[in-house]
Amino acid sequence: MYNQVVMDHFKNPRNVGVIENPDGVGEVGNPLCGDMMTIYLKIDEKDHRISDIKFQTFGCGSAIAVSSMLTEMAKGKTLDEARKISNKDVAEALEGLPKNKLHCSNLGADALHMAIQDYDDKKAGIVRPKAEREEKHEHGDGQSCYCPYCDVELDEKATFCEACQRDLTEEH
Amino acid sequence: MNVINLDHISFNPLLPEVKEAMIEAINSDLHNPSSQHKAGEKSAEMLAQARQNVADLINAADAKEIVFTSGGTESVNHAVKGAAMANREKGNHIITTNIEHNSVIRSLKRLSAQGFKVTSLSVDESGRVDPAAVADAITDQTILISVMHSNNETGTIQPIAEIGAIARENKVLFHCDAVDSVGVVPVDVQALNADLLSFASNPFYGPTGTGGLYIRRGTRIFPLLDGGVQEHNKRAGTENLIGIIGMGKAAQLAAAHMEERRAHLAELKKYLVEQLPQYVDDYIINTNPDHSLPNLLNVSLKYIEGESVMLMLDEENLAVSTKSACATGSLRASHVLLSLGLSHSDAQGTLVIAWGIDNSKDDLQKLLSTLSGVVKTLRSMSPLYQK
Known part of the structure; x- marks a missing residue:
């Protein structure tokens, strides 16, 4: 890991x-x-x-x-x-x-x-x-947001991961 | 490297007899059990024998009530979605609990999006649901109640027979997710009044990728997989015969050795619970002391985080599992632990210690003495620990 x-x-x-x-x-x-x-x-x-x-x-x-x-x-x-x-x-x-x-x-x-x-x-x-x-729960400069399930890069405001079809509304 | 497996809830090794049965099956020129020639018929006989062994393990009245699946997840999906869809004209309400496995939760989420209404009941601090709350939640629209037999994180066993009786009395279908119980503790579909009961082979030392769904004769349910007429028209696709033969052997052994295995596992649990306070302090046991599996203990170690504990134990060749948010793919605290009323920080320090029939007191002794040092090390660097 x-x-x-x-x-x-x-x-x-x-x-x-x-x-x-x-x-x-x-x-x-x-x-x-x-x-x-x-x-x-x-x-x-x-x-x-x-x-x-x-x-x-x-x-x-x-x-x-x-x-x-x-x-x-x-x-x-x-x-x-x-x-x-x-x-x-x-x-x-x-x-x-x-x-x-x-x-x-x-x-x-x-x-x-x-x-x-x-x-x-x-x-x-x-x-x-x-x-x-x-500390606010925010990303720093140069950091991207990733789907917690499949690691695909996402927009920080995404509520759904297209790659793994997961609902992300409860994640953020 | 000799790893002590105290993570039996994630994986059980195959028993030697199970391996032998599977290897023998591989070497015996199996054919398709649906084929009508001699080779097919011989395979069909082996399939029937496995089915009978599994039926006997859970006291099914007829082996035909067993449908072989790819494991617990498929069984649960089949039971929940298949029963809901097939009974849609009778109503759209389903009752469950807050601590179910994700295969139940996410199946129900899918159904909610299609117009089904779900009531999810809380558990008390000891991790059990009140059967009276189940009875109270029933409406004229209720078509299904789904409650797990034992919880996969805490090992706590629910009052299933009482809930089954309530379901029967109210003519509502009852599904029990018994994946972590079948083959470990006695599970009797008659005594539990279960119409549907999901189980898997690996918890009783059979191969992963094989499981089963008990469907009481006369229960209205749609198949999850459409296609051929295998599994009495309830699960299409040529059976995973090698796996099923292994499962059948494992079921036979589980039934024959249930009591001696249970006594051994329970003795180890008693030892662990008794010894724990001599090695660590400031912990919470999340497993119900009176109603729980004999092979698992869920412990939250305060002021420290579970993944760190798991990694440090792994360095000493001790395999355990953690329910810390950091260690899950989703980075979220376990819904089961939060349902018990644990704080997020306490939930973070949660270990699931799950032993098997191949473990001894020596293994637990090694865990305890190692854990003691790990907890001290991690607490010494924790900003939450003030001593």
Whole structure:
């Protein structure tokens, strides 16, 4: 089901855990989608670099692998560099994920960006209400929507899959 | 690699005797059982013997009431769609439950689009439907009641005899999807008052791709497949004779060894349920403690996700199945688990552990000790676990 890179990160996840007194925290996902991910950051104030990063994830094999890979990609990067990491980059670094997992499990970069935003907000003295932080159930740039049954690429608003004749009204 | 199969609900191995019967059949120059020459007649005899074995397993009054199919899914489709279509002039209302297999749910969805009305009843927290609710749902338009014998995810057994009696009293056809029960626990179509009963061969160690539908004599039902006059005009197409011979042998063995197998399976279940709290905490057992199959336990492990558990157990050569949304093709939480009142996050951590007659306490012991470590590992990285 998963390739060797994904399985390696799933079996030996890097940077698991919590950072005490983090400089930034990002949380994405909801139990309806199945996966939840929290990213903790420690930022080196001098050169705006991510000096430490940890994650906690509730989710499937790909969600854990994504979290692990993301933390490896972000560690040591400047905040500007880290902001440029996309979900697509993480999936590519993992040498691919099953299509139907791209949508729900590939949230690592979103969590990272929220953690950076949280750091920026703290520095600027902005307190955002929790609701504003919640991730909407949307696709990122460059991501396509696939039929959960047959993997055929679909329009995000599709209610019926022509390829496998399935009703999708309850899927979205 | 020696994999311990604790995913018997997905697949059972063929018994050696079943394999032998099938190989012998392959080597015996079978012909078309519908042909009237000697070779055909010999094949017809083998088909008749298999049919009798299956009829005996479920206590059918006449072997002619058994129709061989390609498996449980076809049987259910045939029963539900065939009975609805054939009785359309009597009414258009069908009663079922929220926890049926997708073969029932999607057949009914198809019928709904054609003007049939479906009442789908809830189950209580223990996973059972109230027979009184079935009685209350009956109208003068009701033509069919379809309730499963045991649930394929939880193993919980429904009060089928009571529901069958209500159906009979109200002169409504009763279909029972007994795919995961037949050959595992005693199923008697007379005692259950079933007019239609679906079953498959693999749950009792016969080959996949073979199953059957019991059609009580006199029941109005259309065939699903139109064509020739095979299977007493109820299922067209030359029979899958090799598979059916395997199924017949498996049925004979299941009937002969029912009690000893059941005792073994039930002992393993007792062991697993008793030992589980010593290895993991914070779990929910979704299998009814009093009314359930002896070979299956459905457990939701809180704060973690089932596919991860399954993959980690697989690394240790332990095969189980999960009902996590992430592991299903549809990425949706199981309708059965949500019907029991589970939250989405609890449903995510659901394992189905299903053992067979070839498993031992040692196998379950290996599962428990491995599972203990897997649960600890995954909880240590879960944002939902606070301890």
